Amino acid sequence: MTPRWTTAVLDTQQPGGLAVVRGPDGFLLDDNGPLFAREWIKGQALPVLAEHGIGYLDGEPVYLLELESHTHIQGCRWQGLRAFMLEGDHTLYKVLGYAAQIGTWSREHRFCGSCGLAMTQVPLERAMYCAACDLRSYPRISPSMIVLITRGDEVLLARSPRFVPGVYSTLAGFAEPGESAEECLVREVREEVQLEVKNIQYVGSQCWPFPHSMMLGFHAEYAGGEIVPQADEIEDAQWFNVHNLPPLPASRSIARYLIDLYVARRLGHAEPVLPS
Ligand SMILES: NC(=O)C1=CN([C@@H]2O[C@H](COP(=O)(O)OP(=O)(O)OC[C@H]3O[C@@H](n4cnc5c(N)ncnc54)[C@H](O)[C@@H]3O)[C@@H](O)[C@H]2O)C=CC1
Ligand SMILES: [Mg+2]
Ligand SMILES: [Zn+2]
Structure with missing residues (x-):
C-alpha cells in the first residue's frame, strides 16, 4: 500500500x-x-x-x-x-x-553558528548553508532513551512536576555525548531514582517532535537499590502493580506503549502496536 x-x-x-x-x-x-x-x-x-x-x-x-x-x-x-x-x-x-x-x-538556523552570517537554503537538500564557512546545518534530532523498569508484577513509574496532575510515566532522558543509549539508560535511572537495572532490552523507537527527540525505547529489570527521587526532576516514583496502575501518558506515546506491552504480556492479552 x-x-x-x-x-x-x-x-x-x-x-x-x-x-x-x-x-x-x-x-x-x-x-x-x-x-x-x-x-x-x-x-x-x-x-x-x-x-x-x-x-x-x-x-x-x-x-x-x-x-x-x-x-x-x-x-x-x-x-x-x-x-x-x-x-x-x-x-x-x-x-x-x-x-x-x-x-x-x-x-x-537562519545564521551560521560558526561565523554569524546569514545562511541560505540548499536547493533540493534539507540543509542550511553558510558560503563563508562552507558549512551545512541539518535538522537537529536529539536521541533520548526511555525505559520501563519492571519487577515481576510491578512496574516503576514516576512523575515529573511538568506532567498533568496524577499522571505517572516511564523514565526518560537525553543521551549525552560519549555514551551509548544503554549507558544513557543506566545513568538516567541512577540519577532519577537511584536504582540499578539488568537485562536491558531494546524495544523500539518513536519520533517525538517536542521539539526534536528521537525516543529509543527499552525494557529493563530491577537489579537493586531503594527508590530515591531526584530533587526537582522527579516529584514522585513508585512501584505499581499491573492490576492497579495510575493515570498513564497519552496512548500515542512510546511511554504508554512500553507500559501497555508489558501489561499485555504479563496478563496474556493481545499486544499493542507501537505508534510511529
Ligand atoms: N514519547 C514519549 O513517550 C516520551 C517522551 N519524552 C521526551 O523525552 C525527552 C527526554 O526526557 P526528559 O526526562 O525531559 O529528559 P532529561 O531527564 O534528560 O531532563 C531534561 C533536561 O535535559 C536538558 N536538555 C534539554 N534538551 C536537551 C537536549 N537536546 N540534549 C541534552 N539535554 C537536554 C535540560 O536541562 C532539561 O531540563 C524529552 O524530549 C521528552 O519530551 C519523555 C517521556 C515520554
Ligand atoms: Mg528525565
Ligand atoms: Zn559561517
Missing part, C-alpha cells in the same frame, strides 16, 4: 500545492483543518520567515510557511502540535510533527 504521507524536499519556486502555517502558537486551522490552498494562503500577507517544501500527502505537494510572529486571519484559529497528537488524525499529526521540526530548525 502506498503511504499517504512521504517527506520530500520540494522546490519552493514551483506554484500550487497545499500549505501548513506555523507560528508561535502552533498551526493555523480553519473549519477544514490545518491544510490550506498554498496560493490562497500566500496571498494573505502573512509575516513569513521561511518556506520549505516538506513532502506529499495523498500525492499533493505540501509546503510549510514558518511565520515570524503571531497573526490573525479571519475565520482561522491556532492550535498547538500536542492537541493534534492527542485528538487528530494520525497521518495529519505526522505531517504537522515533521513540519514543526523543520520549522524549528529553519528558525534556529
Whole structure:
C-alpha cells in the first residue's frame, strides 16, 4: 500500500500545492483543518520567515510557511502540535510533527553558528548553508532513551512536576555525548531514582517532535537499590502493580506503549502496536 504521507524536499519556486502555517502558537486551522490552498494562503500577507517544501500527502505537494510572529486571519484559529497528537488524525499529526521540526530548525538556523552570517537554503537538500564557512546545518534530532523498569508484577513509574496532575510515566532522558543509549539508560535511572537495572532490552523507537527527540525505547529489570527521587526532576516514583496502575501518558506515546506491552504480556492479552 502506498503511504499517504512521504517527506520530500520540494522546490519552493514551483506554484500550487497545499500549505501548513506555523507560528508561535502552533498551526493555523480553519473549519477544514490545518491544510490550506498554498496560493490562497500566500496571498494573505502573512509575516513569513521561511518556506520549505516538506513532502506529499495523498500525492499533493505540501509546503510549510514558518511565520515570524503571531497573526490573525479571519475565520482561522491556532492550535498547538500536542492537541493534534492527542485528538487528530494520525497521518495529519505526522505531517504537522515533521513540519514543526523543520520549522524549528529553519528558525534556529537562519545564521551560521560558526561565523554569524546569514545562511541560505540548499536547493533540493534539507540543509542550511553558510558560503563563508562552507558549512551545512541539518535538522537537529536529539536521541533520548526511555525505559520501563519492571519487577515481576510491578512496574516503576514516576512523575515529573511538568506532567498533568496524577499522571505517572516511564523514565526518560537525553543521551549525552560519549555514551551509548544503554549507558544513557543506566545513568538516567541512577540519577532519577537511584536504582540499578539488568537485562536491558531494546524495544523500539518513536519520533517525538517536542521539539526534536528521537525516543529509543527499552525494557529493563530491577537489579537493586531503594527508590530515591531526584530533587526537582522527579516529584514522585513508585512501584505499581499491573492490576492497579495510575493515570498513564497519552496512548500515542512510546511511554504508554512500553507500559501497555508489558501489561499485555504479563496478563496474556493481545499486544499493542507501537505508534510511529
Ligand atoms: N514519547 C514519549 O513517550 C516520551 C517522551 N519524552 C521526551 O523525552 C525527552 C527526554 O526526557 P526528559 O526526562 O525531559 O529528559 P532529561 O531527564 O534528560 O531532563 C531534561 C533536561 O535535559 C536538558 N536538555 C534539554 N534538551 C536537551 C537536549 N537536546 N540534549 C541534552 N539535554 C537536554 C535540560 O536541562 C532539561 O531540563 C524529552 O524530549 C521528552 O519530551 C519523555 C517521556 C515520554
Ligand atoms: Mg528525565
Ligand atoms: Zn559561517
